[in-house]
Amino acid sequence: MELLSIDPGSKFLGYAFFKGKRLHETGFYDYSKLEDYKEKLLKIYKDIENLLLIYNPDQVVVEAQKHFLNAKTSRVLNEIMGVIKVKCYQHYNTNISEVHPMTMKKVITGNGKGSKDEVKQTIMKKFKLKDITQDQADAIGLGWAYLEKNK
Secondary structure, three states: OEEEEEEEEOEEEEEEEOOEEEEEEEEEEEEEOOOOOOHHHHHHHHHHHHHHHOOOEEEEEEEOOOOOOHHHHHHHHHHHHHHHHHHHHOOOEEEEEEEOOOHHHHHOOOOOOOOOHHHHHHHHHHOOOOOHHHHHHHHHHHHHHHHHHHO
């Protein structure tokens, strides 16, 4: 199975590509300097399209949305998720699944309430990575959790 996992965000988007259970590549996109909201959504759309064309995954995994108290944050993330899902469905009807952050943390740290730093350090050690962003760590963790839960 070839799997693309995505940690969506309005400032940064992390991704990881797995071939089988082996991490093949990871990276991130930086949207923090884009102030125009429409421009940001179009850039995310194009970046997801590019990832799908490069990797042609069998499965895409994204972080399930947490419940936010802030309605604006929730709306923005829902719209970003919509962009990602539409692009995946357009790309040969690519399968898309969600992994909840607590599920990911439980698989990686053994504790559903593990800290972000704990997740990042565990992932860096397991995959022998020197330096990754938190968004990359989350994307790798989502992919790892999906693969572990769907053996």
